[in-house]
Amino acid sequence: MQKLTIKNNPELPYAVEEALNRLRINISFLGKDIKKIMVVSTNPNEGKSFVAMQLWRQMAEAGTKSILIDADLRKSIMTEKYGMSLESGEKINGTSYVLANDIPFSNSLFHTDIADGDILPNSDNVVNPSMLLENQRFEELLDYTKDNYRYTFIDSPPLDLVSDGERIGSLCDGAILVVRGGVTSKSMVKHSVMQLERAGCPLLGIILNRVEGSKGGYYYKKYGGKYYGGHYGKYYSGDSYYYGKKKA
Numbered sequence: 001m002q003k004l005t006i007k008n009n010p011e012l013p014y015a016v017e018e019a020l021n022r023l024r025i026n027i028s029f030l031g032k033d034i035k036k037i038m039v040v041s042t043n044p045n046e047g048k049s050f051v052a053m054q055l056w057r058q059m060a061e062a063g064t065k066s067i068l069i070d071a072d073l074r075k076s077i078m079t080e081k082y083g084m085s086l087e088s089g090e091k092i093n094g095t096s097y098v099l100a101n102d103i104p105f106s107n108s109l110f111h112t113d114i115a116d117g118d119i120l121p122n123s124d125n126v127v128n129p130s131m132l133l134e135n136q137r138f139e140e141l142l143d144y145t146k147d148n149y150r151y152t153f154i155d156s157p158p159l160d161l162v163s164d165g166e167r168i169g170s171l172c173d174g175a176i177l178v179v180r181g182g183v184t185s186k187s188m189v190k191h192s193v194m195q196l197e198r199a200g201c202p203l204l205g206i207i208l209n210r211v212e213g214s215k216g217g218y219y220y221k222k223y224g225g226k227y228y229g230g231h232y233g234k235y236y237s238g239d240s241y242y243y244g245k246k247k248a
């Protein structure tokens with residue numbers, strides 16, 4: 001397995017780090033059957049990739065063997081944004097390559113600087129990835145990671161535009177829905193929840209993300225988000241809220 005270096009790791013404000021830490025702990029309370037977790041949102045730009053990446057990192061740094069799979073095959077920017085490169089200097093052959101070619105999975109995933117954190121970013125975006133996601137091989141990839149990692153976090157495309165998200169959801173044990181505070185409407189969120197239900201993918205929790213400004217917004221009331229704004233001004237914050245049995 002090749003080693004991949006991640007050059008750009010954002011410094012997170014303490015409150016965001018803490019919110020992610022709570023989310024990580026809550027996930028570990030969900031039980032041993034929850035292994036493949038999709039991180040999804042209704043619209044683009046709500047913070048799926050950010051949350052998936054940070055959650056994976058925290059989980060792995062805590063010593064829980066985890067892999068992050070980038071399943072946004074249309075417009076992933078993960079390798080550029082986080083400055084990813086292979087130690088060998090070779091080109092990264094990411095998710096779409098691995099799904100399109102018949103190579104052993106054990107040879108296709110990448111180690112990182114984090115001992116318990118492996119990764120498969122997507123490096124070549126494709127115009128119509130539905131075929132790749134619908135193919136049996138995608139299911140086999142997730143079966144492989146299920147058997148070899150405690151958690152598989154799957155960074156997904158948004159649910160609104162195409163059916164990719166539902167396909168991914170149908171193969172996962174649960175989804176974390178990232179909602180951009182003050183931007184995504186209640187009816188949009190409801191629709192996404194319905195789509196996940198239709199895919200047979202249990203909703204594990206909702207993250208109120210990218211919250212800015214005042215405390216008065218609707219989402220605070222509805223989803224119980226927490227106000228972190230004070231000490232880091234306009235920066236984003238994240239908080240988690242669990243449905244049903246588990247509550248942050």
Ligand SMILES: Nc1ncnc2c1ncn2[C@@H]1O[C@H](COP(=O)(O)OP(=O)(O)OP(=O)(O)O)[C@@H](O)[C@H]1O
Nearest residue numbers: 043044045046047048049050051158210236237238
């Ligand atoms: N809680 C947060 N704290 C700091 N920055 C954040 C946070 N959430 C998102 N961001 C930033 O906001 C931008 C959009 O986030 P991100 O790329 O994760 O969204 P996305 O839902 O994956 O978008 P897309 O649908 O295009 O894949 C990025 O620059 C990301 O770094």
Ligand SMILES: [Mg+2]
Nearest residue numbers: 048049050072
């Ligand atoms: Mg993304």
